[in-house]
Amino acid sequence: MGSGNQLFVVGIGPGSLAGMSRQAYQILQQVDIIIGYKTYIKLIEELISGNQEVYLSGMRQEKERAVKAIQMAEQGKKVAVISSGDPGVYGMAGLILELIDKGNYKVDVEIIAGITAANAAAALLGAPLMHDYAVISLSDILTPWEVIKKRLTGAAAADFITVLYNPRSSRRVEQIKAAQKIFLNQRVADTPVGIVRQIGRSEEEKRITNLANMPVEEIDMLTTVIIGNSQTYLSADKMITPRGYRL
Amino acid sequence: MGSGNQLFVVGIGPGSLAGMSRQAYQILQQVDIIIGYKTYIKLIEELISGNQEVYLSGMRQEKERAVKAIQMAEQGKKVAVISSGDPGVYGMAGLILELIDKGNYKVDVEIIAGITAANAAAALLGAPLMHDYAVISLSDILTPWEVIKKRLTGAAAADFITVLYNPRSSRRVEQIKAAQKIFLNQRVADTPVGIVRQIGRSEEEKRITNLANMPVEEIDMLTTVIIGNSQTYLSADKMITPRGYRL
Missing domain, CATH: 3.30.950.10 (Tetrapyrrole methylase, C-terminal domain)
Incomplete structure (x- = not known):
């Protein structure tokens, strides 16, 4: 069924690494690429390893981030897009699913809830x-x-x-x-x-x-x-x- | 300011240990006593050590659990009461704060949010x-x-x-x-x-x-x-x- 291309949309919770779910933490450690708004990337800096690529962008560039994430996942990279709080509440989850719906991309998306x-x-x-x-x-x-x-x-x-x-x-x-x-x-x-x-x-x-x-x-x-x-x-x-x- | 007696009301998230926040997990490992509805205790069984006391009770015994937790915390034990999801959403947080408000207990309560x-x-x-x-x-x-x-x-x-x-x-x-x-x-x-x-x-x-x-x-x-x-x-x-x- 799945395309094999994996894109995670990960809620980092309220701000500190302590508020993140154990599953979110584990996924962020395992992916090849982490994409996010620069302020949020800063909040999780500590867990990012030297082997991971990080793409950060500014405020209101949600669509650009989402497209980049989808395209890189489609190329076979394991990608995580982060959202503060829960990605499903005014976050990146909806935008990514909407873009995939319209663009017919071959990517499997998994939403990882966070504390909103x-x-x-x-x-x-x-x-x-x-x-x-x-x-x-x-x-x-x-x-x-x-x-x-x-x-x-x-x-x-x-x-x-x-x-x-x-x-x-x-x-x-x-x-x-x-x-x-x-x-x-x-x-x-x-x-x-x-x-x-x-x-x-x-x-x-x-x-x-x-x-x-x-x-x-x-x-x-x-x-x-x-x-x-x-x-x-x-x-x-x-x-x-x-x-x-x-x- | 504080009484020194610590009661944590901990959200275990949606069900598996993976959905729990890292902070919640850490607190549950550190307390002396864990109290909860038996079905929820079962969900976190894996993380409970032999040095910890566990009190479980049945459905609709929320008030009994809350009073027990408050009393044991007042005796100087480090106590955690667990709630599935978020304790602040139809969970144990409110009941415990209401009882402390009415009973004038000397207990400091910390609510640890979970994914609801x-x-x-x-x-x-x-x-x-x-x-x-x-x-x-x-x-x-x-x-x-x-x-x-x-x-x-x-x-x-x-x-x-x-x-x-x-x-x-x-x-x-x-x-x-x-x-x-x-x-x-x-x-x-x-x-x-x-x-x-x-x-x-x-x-x-x-x-x-x-x-x-x-x-x-x-x-x-x-x-x-x-x-x-x-x-x-x-x-x-x-x-x-x-x-x-x-x-």
Whole structure:
């Protein structure tokens, strides 16, 4: 069935080598070629051996990286493309499968899941995702803002705990304020909000605040935001959403 | 600040030791005591040494396990409680933090994230979670059905890719049919649906079908269901949700 040409799309998890799955680590040690965004390559530098080729590229060159990876795999090299977190969540998995679908390449793709920012951030904040949750990217580069707004409104109205990816960039500063407003229409002002920056990296920072007082100016591209549902509460420095046990 | 008493709540990932993070593996090797539901203890048996104590208990004894873990940690033992997938997603993290909040125990808790079923299932199915997604448990043991129904309706209406946890049990057979009906009100009959059973375990099975033809009778407690959004499509044996790149 398979072509024999193997392309792995590997989630490196939240940032440090410790957060990566054992399978991901093993695959990255075994492939001939590792391809990734330069910041992510840096995070896994330690495990790369002198016998491996590394191709790194800049931000927003996802398509170029994906095509290169597919072509090299088609030539018979064992190739791994890395994605931070989970490659299946706003990562490289979809783009690679879409390109293969359209280009009729002879490559077998294996997606290696990683811990995505939602779950990594939750672990640092306490247990905010203990009930039903929604994951929404605020980036409107590939998605019309109207679609994002509809999702925010839906998540707020149905009382989902909500995780925001790509909440704000230097050029894109209004979306996070709009999201805050949408949630304030449905939840009380002191609904807990957790903010984690640079998850799993040495510069990691976290902060627990509330919906009305979200420090929007401090939020950037490297930040993940978790907005609690109507039941989420704070205990000491932890954000907890009860599951419903009688204690 | 800390009490010095250390309790780890460790996500073992989707099932096999390979899917666990390197940090989780290391912690489980270092603790004095490992506590868990017997099926999960079995999954990590290989890494347990003769010097470690193991406490296992049956299903629905989460509270008993949590209390035991907290008490032993308070006595100065290094304790790990394990959860399958991510402990922060319908797992042990919240229960333990809630009990500590109410009981005023002197224990420092560290949550070690794991790859949750949503992401593990997605990797096996292709790249279905490449856009905004919602995670909903269909179990009404701890949550009123009215709340679950509201979340299903909200997720369907706002075009979230939707992951169903605990979709059906031997006693609880109607919820998955109700969920199917709610989604059929908002999405076309051939919306792709991915079904994965026993993720990461030797008995792992996957199947790609569509909303109208979901084999509800084959779905059980060990199954994760992913319903595509309005853009999700099939390519060969892969389920893909486009992110929006122009290819």
